[in-house]
Amino acid sequence: MSEMNPELLITITTILVSGIGIVLGTAIPAIVEGRAVLKALDGITRQPEAANDIRTTLLISMALLESTAIYVLLVILILLFANPLLTQFFN
């Protein structure tokens, strides 16, 4: 452990951070989107005639919420498949 290969250290750190990051980055937007759907269903049951407007707004706002999860996914894909630190320091 005292003499660890730095390339191995960066790889292990990347894998650990990717695992933790993808869990947090998908769980939190999923919870928030669930609350948004809950509120929208509440509104639809109260006013069924406004269902079309609510559905459009719900889809657009869920796409905006979803984009944070997509950012996390892209960062982790870059870390896993095209890690800039590994290519910068070791090639």
Place this chain on the structure above:
Amino acid sequence: MESITPQIILYIFGIPISSTIISTWVTMLLITAFVLVISKFSPDALDMIGEFLTSMISGIMPEKNIDIYLPLLGTLAIFIAVSNSIGIIPILTAPTSDINTPIALSIVIFFSVHLFGIQKFGLIGYIKELATPIFLFPFEIIGQISRTVSLSLRLFGNILSGELISAIIFGLIPLVAPLPFIGLSLFIGILQAYVFTALSSVYIDAAVAANNNLV
């Protein structure tokens, strides 16, 4: 596993042609052939598609004459829907799983939003409209750029994640197991085409509405 950037398969006059450009051409060919064949045999089906797109876009931007926006937004919806779904043909990869295609599409949206705004208010009037509380003008510019970036990254990330998940499951269990994930990525592709078109409509709507820069 292959990298997340598409591989270059041939050079034409020194210009690199990647696999996603080939599938973009296939997409364009498919749409054109479909329209030609359908318009010869049953023009009512084309009417139905146009009606569907019109009702979808006019549901997002109500109380507006959408005739000048419909060609751009309808073409976007059809092109993105077909090019998201074309990844299920085994030798092709979806054009939108390459970062260049969504960035090109959202740059088109970026410029056309401001062109529609300038067309409505005139150049000076549109800039005045953007800078109505003058201390919020820098944030307005940051918002305009970041929403263009997020529009393209959202489409790219969704389609790429669908393809990667299918590939991973295919590597683990090659037989029946990838089917539900392929179905899910098809559904997500259609949904993302809707979302891209809806967000573009919202941006255009906010640009041509007075004092109403919502998103």
